[in-house]
Amino acid sequence: MSVSAKQVKELRDATGVGMMDCKDALQETDGDFDEAVSLLRKKGQEVASDRAAVEADEGLVATAVSDTGRAGAIIEINCETDFVARNDDFQSFTHTVAEQVLQEKPNDLEELKGLSYEDDVTVEDELVALTGRIGEKLTIRRFDVLESKDGEVISYVHPGxxxxxxxxxxxxxxxxxxxxxxxxxxxxxxxxxxTRDEVPEEVKEEEREVAHEAAVNEGKPEHVIDNIVEGKLERFFEDHVLMEQAFVKDSSVSVKEMLNDADLSVARFTRYALGD
Incomplete structure (x- = not known):
C-alpha cells in the first residue's frame, strides 16, 4: 500500500529511524503506526544480534553532577567506530543515560538497562532502537556514582x-x-x-620484588639492596600516588601541598579511560 509523507515523518519523529526505513515499515504493516514502531524495534534487535560478536571499542565517557554538587555519575558507552561516537544521537543517548544514572543510582548494569528512558521506553529499549538506526553494535560498558555527605563532587571530561x-x-x-x-x-x-596507605599491599610487594631483582642483577652489594628497594618504592609513590605527585600546573609543589594551600582535601576519585 502507499503511505503519505506525513505518516513517514510522524514515524521518523517518533523513532529517529531513516525516512526510507520508516516508509518500508509502514508499507509492511499496512500503515499501522504502532506495528511499524514495533517492527523497527525488532529490526534493531536483529542488528544487535547480528553484530553481537563484533568488537565495540570506541565510544564516549560522560559525566553528570547534581545541582548541589553532592553526587556525580560517570559512564562509558561503546560503539564500533569513532564516526558513530561523533553521531549526535549517540552522544545524546550517552549524556541522557549519565543523567539517569545520577538520578536513579542503579546497583548494576541490568538495573540501569531497566530504567525508564522516556515514556514507556526503557534504556535497553532505546539502546536496541539506536543500534537499529545506527547499524553498529552499541554497549553500555560500566558506570559509577560518587556521593558525598559533606564534600563536593567535581567532574572533568577531556576533549574528545x-x-x-x-x-x-x-x-x-x-x-x-x-x-x-x-x-x-x-x-x-x-x-x-x-594516599600511599591506599595502595594495595600486593602492589607494594610486587614493586619491592622488581626493585630487589634489578639490584641483584646489577651486582649491587647485599648490604645496600634493602635501601635501594625502599628508595625505588618511594619513587613509585611519587609517580603513582595522587597526594605525592608533582602538581601538573606547578611542579615545584606536590598535589598535597597545593591542596593544603587551597584549604582542601581529596577523599577519592574515579577515572575512566575509554577501553580500560
Missing amino acids: SKLGVLVEVHGDGEAEETGRDVAMQVAALEPIAV
Whole structure:
C-alpha cells in the first residue's frame, strides 16, 4: 500500500529511524503506526544480534553532577567506530543515560538497562532502537556514582570524551576550580590511589620484588639492596600516588601541598579511560 509523507515523518519523529526505513515499515504493516514502531524495534534487535560478536571499542565517557554538587555519575558507552561516537544521537543517548544514572543510582548494569528512558521506553529499549538506526553494535560498558555527605563532587571530561574523572573534595577553599585542577591531574597522570596507605599491599610487594631483582642483577652489594628497594618504592609513590605527585600546573609543589594551600582535601576519585 502507499503511505503519505506525513505518516513517514510522524514515524521518523517518533523513532529517529531513516525516512526510507520508516516508509518500508509502514508499507509492511499496512500503515499501522504502532506495528511499524514495533517492527523497527525488532529490526534493531536483529542488528544487535547480528553484530553481537563484533568488537565495540570506541565510544564516549560522560559525566553528570547534581545541582548541589553532592553526587556525580560517570559512564562509558561503546560503539564500533569513532564516526558513530561523533553521531549526535549517540552522544545524546550517552549524556541522557549519565543523567539517569545520577538520578536513579542503579546497583548494576541490568538495573540501569531497566530504567525508564522516556515514556514507556526503557534504556535497553532505546539502546536496541539506536543500534537499529545506527547499524553498529552499541554497549553500555560500566558506570559509577560518587556521593558525598559533606564534600563536593567535581567532574572533568577531556576533549574528545574518551577520558573522564570524578573527584570528591572537602574543605573551605574554592572547590570548583581546585577540584577541576585535581581532576585534570588524575586524568593526565593516572594515579592509582589518593594516599600511599591506599595502595594495595600486593602492589607494594610486587614493586619491592622488581626493585630487589634489578639490584641483584646489577651486582649491587647485599648490604645496600634493602635501601635501594625502599628508595625505588618511594619513587613509585611519587609517580603513582595522587597526594605525592608533582602538581601538573606547578611542579615545584606536590598535589598535597597545593591542596593544603587551597584549604582542601581529596577523599577519592574515579577515572575512566575509554577501553580500560
